[in-house]
Amino acid sequence: MSSYATATRAASTGAVAAKATDLTKVYGEGETRVVALDHVSVEFGQAEFTAIMGPSGSGKSTLMHCMAGLDTVTSGSATIGDTELTGLRDKRLTQLRRDRVGFIFQTFNLLPTLNALENIRLPMDIAGRKPDPEWLKRVIATVGLADRLRHRPSQLSGGQQQRVAVARALAGKPDIIFGDEPTGNLDSRAGAEVLGFLRNSVRELGQTVVMVTHDPVAAGYADRVVFLADGRVVDDMADPTAERVLEHMKRYDVKGRTS
Numbered sequence: 001m002s003s004y005a006t007a008t009r010a011a012s013t014g015a016v017a018a019k020a021t022d023l024t025k026v027y028g029e030g031e032t033r034v035v036a037l038d039h040v041s042v043e044f045g046q047a048e049f050t051a052i053m054g055p056s057g058s059g060k061s062t063l064m065h066c067m068a069g070l071d072t073v074t075s076g077s078a079t080i081g082d083t084e085l086t087g088l089r090d091k092r093l094t095q096l097r098r099d100r101v102g103f104i105f106q107t108f109n110l111l112p113t114l115n116a117l118e119n120i121r122l123p124m125d126i127a128g129r130k131p132d133p134e135w136l137k138r139v140i141a142t143v144g145l146a147d148r149l150r151h152r153p154s155q156l157s158g159g160q161q162q163r164v165a166v167a168r169a170l171a172g173k174p175d176i177i178f179g180d181e182p183t184g185n186l187d188s189r190a191g192a193e194v195l196g197f198l199r200n201s202v203r204e205l206g207q208t209v210v211m212v213t214h215d216p217v218a219a220g221y222a223d224r225v226v227f228l229a230d231g232r233v234v235d236d237m238a239d240p241t242a243e244r245v246l247e248h249m250k251r252y253d254v255k256g257r258t259s
């Protein structure tokens, strides 16, 4: 077993990368009041790959946004490492997002005029941080982009563009990476590739990934699936497979229709 695998396993049994405690998020008021998150408590382990699933409107994106410091919470707390996000001033929050959180979106959000390497380095360039060259090399190798670094996004396939976005999220060695349906725009083969690279970034690089998805196959790549319904955590599955996730979704769906 490689030393990375040992380190990964050791990390994934202990430390917590991000945590929500009694997190409640209410949008609007009066007739338009929506409780998007209803006292959610959940921990995401370091060096673990977690999928968040649940029906449309169950609060997946809201949970991710609140835990990534992209949205404020109504009550409760959200922490990244030891840092409490609630109450942080805008400037500190921006810094924290920039330096400690990586993001991967459904639409790859690459800059068309920059080549792959420049896109990967962009957040660090903006922050005035120098990437660790050894780390960057490993990241680029992990996502299989070594021979595509001089290509512009328009010269890359959708899957390759998303791999650039994955490398960009990993480049700064963030405490946690949040993905919002990162394979939602990819065909199944390209999606499988990206998911494989995400999983490798957890297994081999010891990174922490939390991904919102609707796709049981995508969830099957994770170490764990957290299921939301009506703004609450309703289930937690370890070592998921696509089949077990699908079974679980069907059960909930049947319950929903018959109750």
Ligand SMILES: Nc1ncnc2c1ncn2[C@@H]1O[C@H](COP(=O)(O)OP(=O)(O)OP(=O)(O)O)[C@@H](O)[C@H]1O
Residues within 6 Å of the ligand: 027, 028, 034, 035, 036, 054, 055, 056, 057, 058, 059, 060, 061, 062, 063
């Ligand atoms: N900015 C907002 N203003 C008002 N209500 C909102 C806002 N954002 C989300 N909501 C509501 O909060 C609830 C949870 O939404 P959220 O987007 O988190 O769900 P989701 O599980 O990510 O859904 P989907 O799978 O469709 O993306 C929904 O009822 C939604 O309508």
